[in-house]
Amino acid sequence: MSDTNNEFAEKRLKIVLVGDLGAGKTSIAVKFCTDEFTRQYTPTSGIDFFLKNMNLGCQKNIRLQLWDVSGLSLRSNMLDKYIFEANIILLVYDITNSSSFDILEDWVTKIRELSDDLQIMPVMAIVGNKCDMEHQRTVKRERSHRFAAENGFHYQDMSARTGESVSLCIANLAAKNLGIRLTKFDQDLHKPIITAEIGDSVDMPIIDNRKIIKRRPNKKQMSIHHFRQNLPMSKSTTCSLQ
Ligand SMILES: Nc1nc2c(ncn2[C@@H]2O[C@H](COP(=O)(O)OP(=O)(O)OP(=O)(O)O)[C@@H](O)[C@H]2O)c(=O)[nH]1
Ligand SMILES: [Mg+2]
Numbered sequence: 001m002s003d004t005n006n007e008f009a010e011k012r013l014k015i016v017l018v019g020d021l022g023a024g025k026t027s028i029a030v031k032f033c034t035d036e037f038t039r040q041y042t043p044t045s046g047i048d049f050f051l052k053n054m055n056l057g058c059q060k061n062i063r064l065q066l067w068d069v070s071g072l073s074l075r076s077n078m079l080d081k082y083i084f085e086a087n088i089i090l091l092v093y094d095i096t097n098s099s100s101f102d103i104l105e106d107w108v109t110k111i112r113e114l115s116d117d118l119q120i121m122p123v124m125a126i127v128g129n130k131c132d133m134e135h136q137r138t139v140k141r142e143r144s145h146r147f148a149a150e151n152g153f154h155y156q157d158m159s160a161r162t163g164e165s166v167s168l169c170i171a172n173l174a175a176k177n178l179g180i181r182l183t184k185f186d187q188d189l190h191k192p193i194i195t196a197e198i199g200d201s202v203d204m205p206i207i208d209n210r211k212i213i214k215r216r217p218n219k220k221q222m223s224i225h226h227f228r229q230n231l232p233m234s235k236s237t238t239c240s241l242q
Contacts, residue, residue: 012063013174016083016122018107019092020100021071024129027160028092029068032170037161044070047082056171057180064174074107080114086122088173093144095128095157096136101144108151123177125154127169132159163192 017025026044031037033050050066069082083089091107093100104126115121126148128139148155154173158165167190175182 010061010063011059011178012065013087013177014065014067014085015088015090015170015174016067016069016086017090017092018069018073018083018111019071019090019127020094020097020103023071023092023094023097023100024160025071025090025092026068028090028127028129028158028166029066031160031163031166033066035163037163043072044068046070046076046078047073054171054174056175056178057182057186059178059180062174062178064170074103074110079110083111083114083122087177088170089122089124090127090173091124091153092127092129093139094130095139095144096130096133098138101139101147104147123154123173124151125156125169125173128155128157129160131157131164132161167192 017029019025021043022041026042026048027037029048029050033052047070048068050068052064052066054062054064056062067082067086069079070076073079073082089111091104093104095101108124111124126144128144131137145155156165156169158169160166168187171187171190172182174180175186
């Protein structure tokens, strides 16, 4: 097949999200696929599926299937089916809840047992979710980074609420899996436009090395349009009241 045809040939990746109840797996999948977030917690029963097409660098038409596994599935006899032929597994924990981090050890052990027969090992990443609540972090960074390094996994903090690093993390892992090199420009396309609710509990101390200062009291919403440094029109970060 010629390079041009190859560029448009559909590629599929199966991405499985696992981790404790309430860690934020569904919220990450929803944010990634629809750019929405809800505070309401509705536990996933069994498994949910999400689909998104994306372009990565010069590779068009990548079909990402997200398998959103319930936190209860650690003890389910369906888990082997859920992770079968996975290309990427995201092990999600909540940075404000230590037990959600501790239980990752059990998830890793179980997945390793079940992956024994697999021909291709999936790319695995530890995801520290809810990083918009940095002030309530109970799992030390060194601990989570060490755990990832000891197991040979990638590591990423993210927030399904603000969207920070959600798309970028998945794009980077997908690109790695497909052997695609992403330029800084490609990566910038996956950085979110972050919406902060002023006077609310969202804490975003540093975004792209720029400090965001919350002003209060103010009940209005502020959108922080986060212009990307490398785009032609991007010279600054602007804030606007809606
Ligand atoms: N502040 C904040 N809250 C979040 C974030 N992600 C998820 N939540 C909240 O955490 C709760 C649980 O999120 P879910 O995405 O349903 O958790 P889950 O991992 O899918 O849980 P199970 O389906 O039970 O396994 C919900 O109330 C979400 O609104 C985040 O990044 N920041
Ligand atoms: Mg869920």
